[in-house]
Amino acid sequence: MKEKIHPKYVEGTIRCACGFTYKTYSTQEKMRVDICSQCHPFYTGKTKIIDSAGQVERYRRRFGETKATKILTASEKAKLEAEKAAKKAEAKKAKRTRAAKK
Numbered sequence: 001m002k003e004k005i006h007p008k009y010v011e012g013t014i015r016c017a018c019g020f021t022y023k024t025y026s027t028q029e030k031m032r033v034d035i036c037s038q039c040h041p042f043y044t045g046k047t048k049i050i051d052s053a054g055q056v057e058r059y060r061r062r063f064g065e066t067k068a069t070k071i072l073t074a075s076e077k078a079k080l081e082a083e084k085a086a087k088k089a090e091a092k093k094a095k096r097t098r099a100a101k102k
Contacts, residue, residue, distance in 0.1 A: 012026040016036035037043045 007027040009025055009027060010029055011023055012029050012031060013021055013023055014031045014033060014036075015021045016039060017032070017034050018036065018039040020036055020038040041047055
């Protein structure tokens, strides 16, 4: 093996964004990670929104609340269903009048 071409292998510290730290051997002394096995939903079994540098907030700001994602109250639901029923009845009536004219 050639001498003086290999990096130094030292004891390093890995620190997660959740605050958990552990030691390992690496070529770097200090490392930071966004997520680890102590806070990852796969290992903890808990659902958690991971906001990588404001990605979720940027998405919400860009698209906002759409009709599909908006939570409707009971009165709003009833109003929407009534509007749909009225449109459906109007379409049936128009179809009958067209059929009667032929």
